[in-house]
Amino acid sequence: MRVQHTKARQRGISFIGLLIVAALLACVGVVVAQVIPTVIEYQAILKAANKAKEGTTVPEVRAIFDRAQAIDDFKSVTAADLDVRKNGEKVVVAFAYEREIHLFGPAFLLLKYKGESN
Template sequence: MRANRSTSRSNQRGISFIGLLFVAIVLACVGVVVAQVIPTLVEYQAIDKAANKAKEGVTVPEVRAIFDRAQAIDDFKLSGKDIVVEKVGEKVVVSYSYEREIHLFGPAYLTMKYKGQSR
């Protein structure tokens, strides 16, 4: 017995070339944005590590100096002047907040707002 050709074609499923091209373009655009976001996440981790190290200082100038030394090593854009140093009970708490902009296309930007404090 022969299979009915019209039925077998209507049962076929898949993606057309145009659909495949559209999916590839969307994935490429998402990949480009992700590739630009990852360095800001690495920078955030370095700043968080520096804030946790800086809380070991006793005075405010000492905390800022420890943070600036970590900034010189890890090469991020935040400096000791940009952090807030507070004493909560017996603990020194270093907090920070900053923004990074990623240019997407034309007038469109992706703004990443980071905020954190030492643990």
């Protein structure tokens, strides 16, 4: 009786490949972990801008925004940075700012945030 030897084709990832994939996932995870707080801060600023649009004058809008800023504790945008304008009878509060995240050496990730009350 003859035993037939067939070479089974191996599938999968090598150990070196696994290390490379793990390193890439770790790098992406570190960047995402630094970006998430800036997104949460943007949402808090947008919430404060939507609350501030209830004011009727520019000083009142800025005061409402300052109170919301003190509650949510964000520092990227102050009341002086707001662009307050009227669109018909509606008050529109707009803002824009940038955040830099240091990646490595001379490399930075620049995030530009812009929003307005709705």
